[in-house]
Every structure is written in structure tokens, then in C-alpha cells.
Amino acid sequence: MTPRLSIVVVGFDMARELPRTVLSLTTPYQQGMAPEDIEIIVVDNNSAEPVRRDQFQPDADIKVMRVEDGGASPCRAINLGVQVARADMIGVVIDGARMASPGLVKASLEAARVAPEAFVATLGFHLGPKVQQVSVVEGYTREVEDQLLANIGWPHDGHRLFEICALGESYRHGVLAAPPETTFFIMSKAMYLDIGGYDERFVGLGGGLASFDFFERATRAAGDAFTMLVGEGTFHQLHYGATTQAGGIRRSVNEEGRSLGEIYAREYAEVVGRPYKSANPAPALYGRLTHPAARALFFPPVTA
Structure with missing residues (x-):
């Protein structure tokens, strides 16, 4: 049976966090979905300790694949995961430390019915009292x-995650303004491939x-769709990632004293051909x- 949605989850050295994330994307945690509705493709981006299938629920539709040539960026891993997806609709969790709220899959699929070119995105939250790049220096x-x-x-009532979280920096305006990125999305596999997927020229740390x-x-590409x-989103578990450790993108990372954000901005300009500027599209809300x-x-x- 073909699943309704294939979800690609990329992990790198997340032995603590990845099993929680995968659990949160499968039934019965995901409400209103049948087990056969969801395929999970876990892509191990060359973790020091390889991800194993037996780390996850034995009765769920979960495939584990390993990418050894993806480098420090998850882009190649995401694209390879999408290639093997069986469903017509695909979802992507670029950071395998992000747990989902219990209605995320059902609401996403409902919202995507509006048009074949629908692109449905979510807000991202950090577990803890503040964004983690701040909270880690305050004892978190x-x-x-x-x-x-x-x-x-948890995981008895996943919506209680909203009690113990803070908005991520990219999402500080909530849904009243479009963010510059998303932590989870769904769209048709055909549309993903048509727009070229993730650009593998982004090779920097964390993509x-x-x-x-x-x-x-x-x-x-989605336009009005x-x-x-x-009411649904993802919640980042602490794993001292590229942008969520102390200092975040403002921390110096090379001998010249350049910040991670400056290095990211330079790579973006080189790949895209211009400095980054938000297009600020107006989203529909669902x-x-x-x-x-x-x-x-x-x-x-x-x-x-």
C-alpha cells in the first residue's frame, strides 16, 4: 500500500534526540492517521555511530539509509531521501532533533488539499524557557x-509541548508574517523535484x-497556495547544533573573527548570486x- 505522506528526517549524531523525533511523527502519537498513512525515511548523514533501524518502533513504516558523502550540510541527504520516497506527498524535517506536535501530519495534509502546488509550512519552537543559544549559557x-x-x-499529550517552549529566532513574529524558513513542510514530490530540491552547493556547517x-x-512556486x-509545529531538542549552541550564528568561528552568520551570508551570495533578502510572501493560515x-x-x- 502506498502511504499518503513520506517524511524525510535527517540526523547527525542524535542518538538521544532522533528516536523521540521519529516517535512523534508516527502513529498513534500522530492523531487522526493510520499507520499505513505515514512512511518515515531516516537519513543518517554519516553519524559517528550509525543509526540503526532497531532504535525506532518495530511496527512502523520506517526506512533507514546512510549517506557517507553528504559533508557538513544536510542538503544531499535530504535530496537522496526524497528520491526514495514512495508517497506522492513528501515532508521534510531538516533537523532530526525536532519533535512534532500530535496534529502536525493531519493538519498539513488537510491544508495541502487546497491546490496541487500547495506548500504547507510550520513554525519552529525551542524546548526550554528561551531560544537555546541563550538558555544554554543560563543553565539549560x-x-x-x-x-x-x-x-x-510526554509523549502522553504532545500538545503540552507548548507549555515548555519558546519561539525560534526565525519565527519571532508568529504566523502574522512569513518566516524566512521552516522546520517542517509538506508539498508534492513532483513539485519538490520541479523546483530542484535543496541546493547541494550549500556545503556549510548545518547547510x-x-x-x-x-x-x-x-x-x-506555491503562490497563493x-x-x-x-496550532501545530516542531520543538527543537537541545543537541548543541550549529546555530543553537551558545552564541548561535553570532559566534566567531574562524581565525579572522568572522561570525557563523557572516559565513552563511557569504555562501548564500555566492550560491544564489545576490545577498539574502526576504521576499516576505503572504501566507494563508490553516x-x-x-x-x-x-x-x-x-x-x-x-x-x-
């Missing part, structure tokens, strides 16, 4: 995060601004507020 650790998850009884480039191309979800704490996250107060 994996052990603190594990206790937060235990306190809300640099590859997600910004892909998001711009995808929203342009670009949709942001309300969904409902699923938890009282979600309102202030999706519709944050407007600040001057």
Missing part, C-alpha cells in the same frame, strides 16, 4: 530538558542558509489553537 542542559518532558508527561533559499523558491499552520499556551506563540504581541 539536556538533563533539564529531559525533566521538562517528564513533567508534562548554512540552504533552508532560506529553498523556502523562497518553494513559496514562489503557500500556507502556514496554526488550523486551530490546540492548547491555551499556543495563542501567544502563534500570535505574539506586536512590538515596536
Whole structure:
């Protein structure tokens, strides 16, 4: 049986985080979906300890593949995962540390019915009291995060993740303005391939601004069928990633004192042929507020 949605999840050295992410994308955690509806393709981007199939639910439709020549960027791994996807609709989780809320898949598929060229995107949140590049210097650790998850009884009620999170920097305006990227999206596989997928010329740590480039191309192709979800999203687990460790993109990373953000911006200009500037497309909104704490996250107060 062909699944309704194939989800590509890229992981690199995420033995703690990746199993939670995959669990959050499968049934029965994902509400309103049957097990045969969802195919998960876990792409191990050359982790030091190879990802194994037995790390995940034995009865779920999960394929594990390993990419040994992807480099420091996930772009090649994503494209290879999409190539083997069996469903006509594909989803992508570029960062395998991102757990999903329980209605993410159902709401995404519903929103995508609007048009064949639909591109449905989500907001991204960080577990913990603040964005993790800040909270890690204020005492936030994996052990603190594990206790937060235990306190809300995860995975029993996944929408309680909204009680223990903060908006990621790219999503600080909520759904009232289009973000420059997304943490999870779905679209047709045909449309993904038509726009060229992720540009593998982005070879920088973590992919640099590859997600910004892909998001711009995808929203342009979708036009009025670009949709942001309300009430569902992804939640970043602490794993000291490229942009979520102390200092984030502002930290110096080379002998010249250049910040990670400056290096990303330079690579973007070289690949795309111009400096990055948000196209700021206007999204349609789809969904409902699923938890009282979600309102202030999706519709944050407007600040001057």
C-alpha cells in the first residue's frame, strides 16, 4: 500500500534526540492517521555511530539509509531521501532533533488539499524557557530538558509541548508574517523535484542558509497556495547544533573573527548570486489553537 505522506528526517549524531523525533511523527502519537498513512525515511548523514533501524518502533513504516558523502550540510541527504520516497506527498524535517506536535501530519495534509502546488509550512519552537543559544549559557542542559518532558508527561499529550517552549529566532513574529524558513513542510514530490530540491552547493556547517533559499523558491512556486499552520509545529531538542549552541550564528568561528552568520551570508551570495533578502510572501493560515499556551506563540504581541 502506498502511504499518503513520506517524511524525510535527517540526523547527525542524535542518538538521544532522533528516536523521540521519529516517535512523534508516527502513529498513534500522530492523531487522526493510520499507520499505513505515514512512511518515515531516516537519513543518517554519516553519524559517528550509525543509526540503526532497531532504535525506532518495530511496527512502523520506517526506512533507514546512510549517506557517507553528504559533508557538513544536510542538503544531499535530504535530496537522496526524497528520491526514495514512495508517497506522492513528501515532508521534510531538516533537523532530526525536532519533535512534532500530535496534529502536525493531519493538519498539513488537510491544508495541502487546497491546490496541487500547495506548500504547507510550520513554525519552529525551542524546548526550554528561551531560544537555546541563550538558555544554554543560563543553565539549560539536556538533563533539564529531559525533566521538562517528564513533567508534562510526554509523549502522553504532545500538545503540552507548548507549555515548555519558546519561539525560534526565525519565527519571532508568529504566523502574522512569513518566516524566512521552516522546520517542517509538506508539498508534492513532483513539485519538490520541479523546483530542484535543496541546493547541494550549500556545503556549510548545518547547510548554512540552504533552508532560506529553498523556502523562497518553494513559496514562489506555491503562490497563493503557500500556507502556514496554526496550532501545530516542531520543538527543537537541545543537541548543541550549529546555530543553537551558545552564541548561535553570532559566534566567531574562524581565525579572522568572522561570525557563523557572516559565513552563511557569504555562501548564500555566492550560491544564489545576490545577498539574502526576504521576499516576505503572504501566507494563508490553516488550523486551530490546540492548547491555551499556543495563542501567544502563534500570535505574539506586536512590538515596536
